[in-house]
Structures are given as C-alpha cells and as structure tokens.
Amino acid sequence: MITVVGAICLVMLSAAALIAAVFVVRARNLVDRAVGLDTAVAVLLNGMAVGVAVAGGGNAINLVLLIGLLAFLGTIAVARFIERRGAGATSEDRHTESRPSEEPS
Amino acid sequence: MTDLLDTVLDVVSAALLLGGSTLTLLAAIGLFRMPDAYARIHVATKPATLGIACTLSGAALQLPLASDVTKVVLALALQLWTVPAASHLLARAGRLTGLPPAEPDAVDAFVEDTGADGPGD
Numbered sequence: 001m002i003t004v005v006g007a008i009c010l011v012m013l014s015a016a017a018l019i020a021a022v023f024v025v026r027a028r029n030l031v032d033r034a035v036g037l038d039t040a041v042a043v044l045l046n047g048m049a050v051g052v053a054v055a056g057g058g059n060a061i062n063l064v065l066l067i068g069l070l071a072f073l074g075t076i077a078v079a080r081f082i083e084r085r086g087a088g089a090t091s092e093d094r095h096t097e098s099r100p101s102e103e104p105s
Numbered sequence: 106m107t108d109l110l111d112t113v114l115d116v117v118s119a120a121l122l123l124g125g126s127t128l129t130l131l132a133a134i135g136l137f138r139m140p141d142a143y144a145r146i147h148v149a150t151k152p153a154t155l156g157i158a159c160t161l162s163g164a165a166l167q168l169p170l171a172s173d174v175t176k177v178v179l180a181l182a183l184q185l186w187t188v189p190a191a192s193h194l195l196a197r198a199g200r201l202t203g204l205p206p207a208e209p210d211a212v213d214a215f216v217e218d219t220g221a222d223g224p225g226d
Contacts, residue, residue: 006122019134029142
C-alpha cells in the first residue's frame with residue numbers, strides 16, 4: 001500500500017516542482033525568485049521524505065537534514081544580497097508592463 | 106495485535122504523506138494566484154512548512170530503526186525553526202528595499218511604528 005501512496009505523492013510533487021520551476025523563470029523580482037526556489041527546495045525535501053518512507057530507511061535521511069540546512073543558508077544569503085542591492089524591478093506587478101532595464105539579468 | 110498496529114500505522118502514515126504532498130502542491134499553485142511578493146511569501150511558506158511536517162512525520166512512522174526516526178525528527182525540528190525565519194528575512198529584505206504591496210492602502214505596522222516612508226515613496 002505504501003508503494004502506491006508513494007507513487008501518488010510523487011506525481012503530485014512532480015506537478016508542484018514543475019509549477020515552481022515555471023514560477024522561478026517568470027518571476028519579476030528577486031524576492032519572488034527566492035520564494036520560488038524555496039518552494040522548489042520544499043518539494044525536493046517532501047520527495048525525499050516520501051522516498052525514505054517507501055524504502056524504509058537509507059542514506060536519504062541524512063540528505064534531508066543537510067539540504068534543509070543548506071536551503072536556509074542560501075535563503076539568508078539571498079536576503080542579505082537583496083537588502084544591499086535591491087530587489088530588481090520594484091514598481092510593477094506581473095499584470096503591468098515590464099521594464100526590461102530594471103530586470104536583474 | 107501486531108498486525109493491527111502495523112495496519113493502523115500504515116494508514117496514518119499514508120494519510121500524512123498524502124496530506125503533506127497535497128499541501129506542497131497547493132503552495133506551488135498559490136505562487137501564481139497571489140497578487141504581490143508578500144502574499145506569495147506567506148502562501149509559499151506556511152503550507153510548505155506544514156507539508157514538510159506532515160510528510161516527515163509520515164516517513165518517521167514507517168521507519169523500523171530508532172536512529173533513523175531520531176534523524177527524521179531532528180530534520181523536522183530544524184525545518185520548523187529555519188523556514189519561518191528565512192521567509193521573514195526575505196519579506197524584511199523586500200520591505201526595506203521598497204517592494205510595493207498590491208494594496209497600497211493596507212495597514213503598514215512598520216510605518217506606524219517607525220514613522221518611515223511607505224514603500225515606493
């Protein structure tokens with residue numbers, strides 16, 4: 001039973017990963033992009049937890065710990081960078097017209 | 106008796122895994138449905154945190170070794186500590202650099218407390 005449940009979970013998580021990847025590509029500013037990458041890491045951790053549950057153990061448990069902490073460090077680094085440099089395009093939403101000169105490349 | 110316990114643990118674990126994955130999928134969908142960066146931080150962080158908590162708990166119920174369960178619980182505790190702090194830092198960075206909210210007339214406690222200018226001024 002746990003194998004079938006794991007397969008269903010991984011299908012949902014694949015869809016979530018695809019959505020997060022599209023969001024990261026289409027993000028208007030650095031904060032949105034960092035949020036999208038955070039979501040991608042959350043999807044990855046969920047997938048590894050499902051894998052651990054199906055396999056009943058293994059090395060992936062250590063990786064869940066490690067990736068969670070590394071994602072925290074990365075988000076802190078991006079937040080410090082944004083505080084110093086600004087978030088890129090700031091004065092419009094995705095519904096309004098973009099200004100390519102202010103987009104972070 | 107042991108068979109019954111195993112079945113109950115399997116069912117609870119499966120429900121937690123499915124619930125956690127659903128929450129993560131909802132967080133990813135919510136990224137596209139929210140109007141501004143602050144709402145996106147909110148919608149991406151809260152379901153993702155609860156989703157990871159659910160999924161790791163469900164995984165812990167499936168593990169036979171106590172050492173593995175300890176590692177999973179440790180990963181869960183670290184996630185619950187670090188994810189809100191990281192998203193708070195992101196929101197703070199966006200606010201300090203003037204990222205505009207979707208509703209400019211919304212209550213801004215930062216302006217009320219410090220007398221600072223609103224974002225975009």
